[in-house]
Amino acid sequence: MATSTSNVITLTGSTNLVAEFFHYGLNSILYQRGLYPPESFIHTQQWGLTMLVTCNKELQRFFDEIISQVKTWLMDMSIEKLVVVIKEVATNTVVERWQFDIDSDKSVTKDTKREVSNKQIQDDIRSVIRQITASVTFLPLLDKPCCFDVLVYTDKGLEVPTTWGETGPHFIYNPEEVRLKSFTTSIHKVSAAVAFKKSD
Amino acid sequence: MASHNLDQAMVGGVSLDVTTGLRQVGRRPVLEQQSTGGTLNSSHLSATCKTPSKASQSSAAVMTSAYKTPSAKTPKSAGKRKTPSKGVKTPGAGDRFIPSRVGTQMEAAHYKLCTQTTPSAEVWAMLSPSQQQYRQVMCENLNGEALANKIISFNQKPPPAPEGYQNNLKVLYSSSKQCSSQKKKVRYIPQVPERILDAPDILDDYYLSLISWSAQNILAVALGSSVYLWNASTGDITLLMEIDNSSTDYISCLNWTGDGHHLAIGLSSGSVELWHPVEQKKLRTMSGHPARVGSLSWNSHILSSGCRTGAIHHHDVRVAQHQVGAVLGHSQEVCGLQWSPSGNFLASGGNDNLLNIWRCDPGSNLTGSNSLYSFNQHQAAVKALAWCPWQQNVLASGGGTADRHIRFWNCNNGASLSAVDTRSQVCALLWSPEYREIISGHGFTQNQLTIWKYPAMSKVAELTGHTARVLHLCLSPDGSTVVSAGADETLRLWKCFAVDEETKKMKERASQKDDRSALRLHVR
Numbered sequence: 001m002a003t004s005t006s007n008v009i010t011l012t013g014s015t016n017l018v019a020e021f022f023h024y025g026l027n028s029i030l031y032q033r034g035l036y037p038p039e040s041f042i043h044t045q046q047w048g049l050t051m052l053v054t055c056n057k058e059l060q061r062f063f064d065e066i067i068s069q070v071k072t073w074l075m076d077m078s079i080e081k082l083v084v085v086i087k088e089v090a091t092n093t094v095v096e097r098w099q100f101d102i103d104s105d106k107s108v109t110k111d112t113k114r115e116v117s118n119k120q121i122q123d124d125i126r127s128v129i130r131q132i133t134a135s136v137t138f139l140p141l142l143d144k145p146c147c148f149d150v151l152v153y154t155d156k157g158l159e160v161p162t163t164w165g166e167t168g169p170h171f172i173y174n175p176e177e178v179r180l181k182s183f184t185t186s187i188h189k190v191s192a193a194v195a196f197k198k199s200d
Numbered sequence: 201m202a203s204h205n206l207d208q209a210m211v212g213g214v215s216l217d218v219t220t221g222l223r224q225v226g227r228r229p230v231l232e233q234q235s236t237g238g239t240l241n242s243s244h245l246s247a248t249c250k251t252p253s254k255a256s257q258s259s260a261a262v263m264t265s266a267y268k269t270p271s272a273k274t275p276k277s278a279g280k281r282k283t284p285s286k287g288v289k290t291p292g293a294g295d296r297f298i299p300s301r302v303g304t305q306m307e308a309a310h311y312k313l314c315t316q317t318t319p320s321a322e323v324w325a326m327l328s329p330s331q332q333q334y335r336q337v338m339c340e341n342l343n344g345e346a347l348a349n350k351i352i353s354f355n356q357k358p359p360p361a362p363e364g365y366q367n368n369l370k371v372l373y374s375s376s377k378q379c380s381s382q383k384k385k386v387r388y389i390p391q392v393p394e395r396i397l398d399a400p401d402i403l404d405d406y407y408l409s410l411i412s413w414s415a416q417n418i419l420a421v422a423l424g425s426s427v428y429l430w431n432a433s434t435g436d437i438t439l440l441m442e443i444d445n446s447s448t449d450y451i452s453c454l455n456w457t458g459d460g461h462h463l464a465i466g467l468s469s470g471s472v473e474l475w476h477p478v479e480q481k482k483l484r485t486m487s488g489h490p491a492r493v494g495s496l497s498w499n500s501h502i503l504s505s506g507c508r509t510g511a512i513h514h515h516d517v518r519v520a521q522h523q524v525g526a527v528l529g530h531s532q533e534v535c536g537l538q539w540s541p542s543g544n545f546l547a548s549g550g551n552d553n554l555l556n557i558w559r560c561d562p563g564s565n566l567t568g569s570n571s572l573y574s575f576n577q578h579q580a581a582v583k584a585l586a587w588c589p590w591q592q593n594v595l596a597s598g599g600g601t602a603d604r605h606i607r608f609w610n611c612n613n614g615a616s617l618s619a620v621d622t623r624s625q626v627c628a629l630l631w632s633p634e635y636r637e638i639i640s641g642h643g644f645t646q647n648q649l650t651i652w653k654y655p656a657m658s659k660v661a662e663l664t665g666h667t668a669r670v671l672h673l674c675l676s677p678d679g680s681t682v683v684s685a686g687a688d689e690t691l692r693l694w695k696c697f698a699v700d701e702e703t704k705k706m707k708e709r710a711s712q713k714d715d716r717s718a719l720r721l722h723v724r
Contacts, residue, residue, distance in 0.1 A: 036362075037361065037365050056359065058358075062359065065354065066354055145365070149357065151352070153351055154350050154352060160350065163355050164353065164354055165352060165353065167352065167353045169351055
């Protein structure tokens with residue numbers, strides 16, 4: 001149908017796309033949830049959306065490290081989930097948990113090429129990012145100082161790099177969960193969800 | 201357990217089992233007494249055939265076949281069975297079933313169980329796909345999801361948000377709250393004062409600050425040369441102090457500490473006194489100013505005093521050498537002085553029409569003559585100063601007769617947020633955290649108090665009654681009542697920020713619930 005926008009995707013291409021999504025998605029979460037001052041973010045254009053990306057050097061370095069590591073795991077398909085937890089600094093309780101489930105097609109090898117609609121993928125990614133932006137309307141206000149952490153669920157057999165360490169799942173006590181949209185590159189399928197503390 | 205010996209023994213055992221198993225073909229009747237022995241032996245079985253699932257299945261099959269056909273001696277089923285039939289040693293057949301554990305090698309079985317929890321790769325490869333699946337499902341069921349993944353995180357943690365940064369998304373939430381379909385409640389603001397107190401001989405001087413309401417619900421009023429305490433809960437009036445040479449000297453300002461246990465009194469002679477209200481005793485006198493002290497403000501144990509000379513002194517009331525800092529930013533009398541609630545900023549307004557903001561980071565010294573910001577937008581003396589209780593860096597300031605403006609400042613970046621012309625001298629300003637409003641006291645022509653909605657700055661109400669200008673304003677500790685001291689020698693109490701009982705109850709309930717859940721979390 002949409003032959004003009006159809007494209008061929010490889011494992012590397014899919015990995016780059018997903019990693020890029022994480023980069024912008026994580027930045028969007030930090031900005032939208034007000035974890036860092038809004039003046040420390042700059043506007044960038046991507047996928048036809050204006051997004052805010054941090055210009056804090058330390059934070060950039062942190063993201064670079066994480067994303068590059070996640071990329072290698074996406075390549076060998078050992079990553080299953082990427083979770084962003086937001087914790088209150090004072091009490092260390094988890095107040096919000098953004099979970100990105102990654103479903104990888106394990107039959108894909110380095111040489112596999114798949115026909116996909118580039119437009120479709122970008123549309124889907126856009127809608128996920130838009131949902132993250134819109135989520136501030138229902139998520140509770142983080143009025144106490146908060147910090148965040150990135151957790152990665154990997155295969156059991158994976159050898160943990162020295163710069164990473166095992167940790168707990170950081171679940172929320174008494175949570176409410178909202179599923180967000182998902183997108184697929186036909187190699188990796190990423191579905192997002194956000195869990196937050198029930199406010200009553 | 202001597203496992204190394206056992207290991208060898210096991211090898212022998214396996215071979216023995218095989219042979220006995222083979223030899224046993226046709227010796228079925230024994231099974232009838234052995235059925236439970238068979239299950240007990242299953243662990244042992246697994247040891248021999250290395251596939252626990254299959255083994256248990258096959259043993260179960262054997263058992264059922266044994267039950268169904270007690271005397272069936274089909275060599276096929278017997279052949280399938282690889283049970284070590286040490287059961288031969290069981291005492292002869294009887295009508296009762298007595299399990300025999302003679303043949304169970306408990307130790308060996310235990311050892312095998314312990315050493316063979318996970319199958320090696322080659323064993324795994326030998327299993328059929330369905331067996332592999334079966335094992336996986338079993339493993340998941342037994343261990344839960346916990347073992348399915350490794351959860352890891354980057355050792356290096358992200359940098360924290362800058363010190364003092366506060367999420368300002370609250371604006372978003374509060375504005376969305378107002379848009380909800382909930383009925384907006386209209387508040388009744390009484391137009392007449394709840395109470396009127398006489399304040400004879402109160403000085404009609406714009407540059408002083410003569411009333412202060414403590415957290416202990418005690419209102420201190422300076423009337424000429426004496427200080428009276430009015431207990432707002434009981435209505436009792438006590439005379440705290442009177443100056444000796446009352447002919448020339450007078451009280452020029454008052455200020456309670458945050459906890460309301462001590463009162464700082466500034467005198468026209470330039471000294472600052474510290475009083476204990478309950479014992480009615482003077483604790484200390486701090487001198488240093490050559491002229492009258494028109495303004496005082498507390499920042500925990502630091503008392504800042506503004507003088508007619510334009511100097512601001514910082515006194516540490518705990519130490520003998522009380523004067524720990526002095527700043528000179530005004531050329532004329534300092535009439536407004538206010539520490540921010542966070543203690544980071546000190547705002548000072550002077551008769552030289554300047555509004556200065558001083559920064560004080562914890563631990564830094566209080567000396568130096570460079571203010572962080574110096575605003576000269578006011579056209580008259582700046583006496584009315586008030587820090588916003590919910591936006592830590594927002595300051596409201598009001599100018600005198602020639603200026604008549606209320607201005608709002610962001611002290612983080614020095615920006616002027618807004619200004620509103622009140623058409624009358626602004627003598628005092630107060631914020632109401634409950635309703636997000638600001639109340640101002642005015643002079644000529646109406647001598648009124650005006651309540652403004654912040655940040656829209658639309659007038660909510662005007663309270664008239666004073667027959668001369670409203671000099672000072674104070675908020676009660678519960679935030680519901682405003683007292684205004686007028687030059688007409690009256691104090692009027694206005695219950696203009698009365699808290700709605702229902703919402704208050706709801707809030708309390710919510711906070712209690714929070715406490716309980718937090719406790720529960722701890723108990724867990």
